[in-house]
Amino acid sequence: MSILIDKDTKLAVAGITGREGSFHTLNNRAYGTNVVGGINPKKAGENVEGIPVFANWADTVAETGANAAMIFVPPPFAAASAQEAAEAGVELIVVITEGIPAHDELMLFNRLKRDHPNTRLIGPNCPGLLSPGKANVGIIPASFFKEGNVGVVSRSGTLTYQIGNELAQAGFGNSSIVGIGGDPVPGSSFIDIIALFEADPQTELIVMSGEIGGDAEEQAAAYIKDNVTKPVVGYIAGFTAPEGKTMGHAGAIVSGSAGTAAAKAEALEAVGVQVGRTPTQVAKIAMEILGAAA
Structure with a gap:
């Protein structure tokens, strides 16, 4: 077994079209993680090497059944994206973004605890998580x-x-x-x-x-x-x-x-x-x- 992620994980990524977001998303997919979609309101309908891009988290979950989120969007928008993922029913949210204002982090923590107690938040400012042989969500160099x-x-x-x-x-x-x-x-x-x-x-x-x-x-x-x-x-x-x-x-x-x-x-x-x-x-x-x- 493993904790939090495994072969049944369906990962979607906010910020998938950015340089860092696309690089690490494709690395996660290459490892074997089931990456089902990405989010960028300005590029909905496009794809990143075959991974479809949606306008928002609600559409992503409805279309793909995503149960895990990875957040790569810039600090001013990261907490809002994580909250949107929780509202769409995502069970695991991994926030890679660093530099998020502490007030935003506190607000996100309290809102998830109050409104979405079954949603697990990892991060912010974290490398993510890895279950060797099963899935990689984040920036951990899995080959180690x-x-x-x-x-x-x-x-x-x-x-x-x-x-x-x-x-x-x-x-x-x-x-x-x-x-x-x-x-x-x-x-x-x-x-x-x-x-x-x-x-x-x-x-x-x-x-x-x-x-x-x-x-x-x-x-x-x-x-x-x-x-x-x-x-x-x-x-x-x-x-x-x-x-x-x-x-x-x-x-x-x-x-x-x-x-x-x-x-x-x-x-x-x-x-x-x-x-x-x-x-x-x-x-x-x-x-x-x-x-x-x-």
Whole structure:
């Protein structure tokens, strides 16, 4: 099995006619993802290498049965496109766009929670998700990964690739890889994705990659303590980050001791999560845990 996407996923893409949107959409299709349509009101009726373009999300869903959305439109319009997809009945929305105003992110999060509680939002500002051998939705370089039993969830796209590659070099495959994004208002949290991995029979080990800023990792630690039976390995980026400085992501900022890598690692280790100090060490810990369980 896998989480969130599989061979039954029918993907439609807002922004499919743009340079980045078309490039990654076609890469997703080449991987085997069933891409059924795209959205651009100004180019409805055209196609992108055989993928039909529609005027809006309602028409796209009605014509294709799309159940997953990928958002590549510019920041001022991305939240509205995601909301439109939810209103059309799309169950999974993956927002790749970065630079969306925090107010728009908060408004989207609250509206989906209130009006469309069964719609899953991944992102914004995320690399998407990959279920090796089944489907790829986003910008994750799928060639790095093979099917297996390690689930990965990460705030950072680059660290998603690096840790996944370290695991691959150690001989591990992945059940699913999910990049939740590094903005202050993510649509899905570590807890949301870890809960899915806990329920997924293919996943035997969970790797979570966090970073400085906020308290998402501390919240995940409390959840893991009471709800997760599978082994979890952690990594926190930013042990040497200067206080008060934003590091890469809008959500990666610390103040005093709150949100530091050390505080997050301490919270996770207190509930039995082994925290690697480098991606290489994460792969080594994973190897030890799965080797002992074999």
